[in-house]
Amino acid sequence: MAGLSNSLKDNPRLDRWLKFCDDRTVRVGTGKVELGQGVLTALAQIAAEELDLRIDQISMMSGNTAEGPGEGYTASSWSIEHSGGAIRLVAAEVRELALKQAALRLNASPDELSVVEGVFLRNGTPTDFDYWAVAGDLDLAAEATGTVLPKSSNTYRLVGTSVPRLDLPAKLTGSGFIHDMVLPDMLHARTLRQPGRGATLAALDEAFVRRKAGADISIIRIDNFVAFVGADETAVRAAAVAAADCAVWSDARILHPEQATAKWVAAQPSHDRLIGAPVEEPAGAHGASLTFTRPFLSHGSIAPSCALAVYRDGALTVWSHAQGMHPLRDNIAKTLGLPPENVTCHHVQGGGCYGHNGADDAALDAALLARALPNQPIRLMWRREEEFGYEPLSSAMTVTVHAALDAGGRPRDWTTEIWSAAHGQRPGVGGAYLLAADAMKEQPPERKPFDIPLERGGGADRNGIPLYDIDAKRISYHLIHDVPVRTSSLRGLGATLNVFAIEALMDELAAREGEDPVSYRLSTLSDPRARRTLEKAAAMAGWSLRDAGGAGRGLGIGLARYKNSSAYAAVVAAVEVDEAVRVTDIWCAVDAGLVINPDGIVSQVEGNIVQAISWTLIEEVGFDPQGISTLDWQSYPVIRFSDIPEIHVELIEADQHEALGVGECAGGPTAAAIGNAVAHALGIRICDMPMTRERIMAAALNA
Incomplete structure (x- = not known):
C-alpha cells in the first residue's frame, strides 16, 4: 500500500468511501467537513470526474463515524490534498472494477467500453447496463490497491470549472445549519x-x-x-x-490585564528547541533584527x-x-x-x-x-458570552527575526525566534481534552507542553522558515506552557505573525540597500513558482508606479508559500493612514496547483484576506479579574462590511502540478502587505498587531 495516501492507508476499504445507492446516485464519504470553504462541492467534482457522472449524481456524506472514513480534523488546508487524493484513487479503482464487470456481462473487452453519466457505452453506443446494474457484483468491502491511474488533467470536464456550491440552497432557505x-x-x-x-x-x-x-x-x-x-x-x-x-x-480563575499581552507571555518559563541549521553567527554589525507581537485572538464565530x-x-x-x-x-x-x-x-x-x-x-x-x-x-x-469567554484562544506571540548579511546586503544566515503558547491543542492532540472534563470529579491530567511538529505543518512555528534563498535558516522556538487560558488552533496558526515578521524585515533590508522591495525579493528567490506569484501580484497592483511614500498613502507587499508546502500567495495592499489605517485595495495572486473549483478558491482567498485585515487592524482579546473581558461585539469588534476594501484575486495557471491546500495561504501575506504598506505610508514601522490608532499615534510621537 505504499502508493496510497495517508487517508487511504488509514481507511483502506472502498465501501467507506463509495456506495451505489438505490436512487441511482453514488454516495461519496469523506472524513473532512464543510466549514464554509466549499470543500464538499470540490470533492464531489473530483468523484464525478473519475466516475464519469454528473455532479447531481453524487451525494456527499461527511463526518459520519458510523459509516464514513476517519480522517482526523478538517484543518491545515489538507482537505483537497488528503481527502481529495483518496477519493480520486478510490473512484478510479471502482470505475475500473465496474468496467470489468460490465465487460463480463456484455461479453466484451473492457477497452470497448466507456462511461457517460453512469451508463456503459460499447464502442460509443449505449448499452442496457450502468453502474447500478453491476453494483451488486462488485466487492467494495475490498481494500484499495492504489494501482489504478486516475484520469489525466487534460481530459477533465468538471474539475477546473466553477460548479455552484452544493451547500448553499439549504443555507439560503433556512435549513442548512x-x-x-x-x-x-x-x-x-x-x-x-x-x-x-x-x-x-x-x-x-x-x-x-x-x-x-x-x-x-x-x-x-x-x-x-x-x-x-x-x-x-x-x-x-x-x-x-x-x-x-x-x-x-x-x-475561581482570576486573570490580570497584563496576562493578555504578548510581553507577559514571552516572559514566562518556556520549553526551548532549535529547528533547522545550527547557529552560525548572530546578526551583529552586518545584520538586522526586528521584533513583532500580536495579542490573543478569538475565533469570533458569528454563530455560537x-x-x-x-x-x-x-x-x-x-x-x-x-x-x-x-x-x-x-x-x-x-x-x-x-x-x-x-x-x-x-x-x-x-x-x-x-x-x-x-x-x-x-x-x-x-x-x-x-x-x-x-x-x-x-x-x-452556548451563549455569546460563553463563546468569547470559554472557547480556546489563539495564543499571543512574540517573534524576533535576525538576519546576518553578505557583502551585497542579502541575508545569508537567518533566525526566526518565537515565543508562544501552543497552537495545536484540539481534543486528543497532545493530551488536550474537552472543556467540561475539567468540571468532573476525576479531572484529566494536566496537559504537557506540546505543539504541532513542523513536519505536520507546525503550530506557532508554522512558516517560520523563510521561502528565500538563504544559506542557513533556523527557528528558535520557546514554547510557553503556563498561560491562564486555553490556546489552540485559529486559521493559519503561527503563520500570520511569522510571515508578517519575515516580510517586514525583507522590506527593511531592501530599504537599507536602497532597492525596490519586489526587486530585492526576486534577487534572493529561485523558486520559479514563487517568483511567478510575486511578479503577478506586483503587476496586478501596478507596482512599478509606486511612489516614495511617506505622505499617508502606502503600497506594501507580502509573499509566502503556506507551510512551505501548500499554495503560494503574494498580496499587495494599498492603505491610507491618518490616525487609523484604512485598507483601500488588495491584489492577490495565488498558485494552488491544479484548481478544482475556481470560484470556490477565490471565495476562500477573499475570506482569508478579510479575516487577516481584521486581525491586523482590530482584533484583540482582553482580560480582567473575572476572566476574559472581551465578551461581545463591542468589546471584541471585527471588521465591518463598510471597511472591506476592493479585493482582486487571480489564480495562476498551474494544472500540471498537484492540487495544493489554499484556504489559509493568503492570511500571512495579507498581514505582511498591510504592515509594509503602513511603513511605506508613514516612514515608520508599526511592529505590534493590531495596528490601532493608539499604536500609530504612539509610534508617530516616538519617531
Missing part, C-alpha cells in the same frame, strides 16, 4: 460555566434561577458541571444568565457553538459542527466512560469557524445532559 435542526420532543439547554479548572460550585440559589426562568426548567448538576434544561429556549437562557449572576464559586445529542439503550448519538467527528467520538466516549462503538457522531454544518472554537466542547455538554436524561433529545447552545 445545526442551529436549524429540530428533533421530535427536543429540549433546549444552556450551561453555567465553571470559571476555570479546579473551581468548585459552593452555592447556587436555585429558587432565584427558577423565578428568573419564568417557565418550567430542570437543573442538572454533574459534579461542577451545571446546566438548565427545558422546552422553552428563552426560559433556559434566562436561567443561565441568572445563574451566572448568583453562583458562588471557590477557587451548538450541539444535539440523544442517549437511548446505552447508545449515544451526537450531532455537532466540530471539525473532526472521529476524534470527537473518541473524546466523548473517554470522558463518559462509554465504549467508542456506543458513540456515533454526525457532522452538521455550523456558522463557520476556521480553527478550534467551542463546537467540540458544546458537543460534550450536550452528551452529558443526554446521558442524564435518557431518551430525551437535547439541543444545547
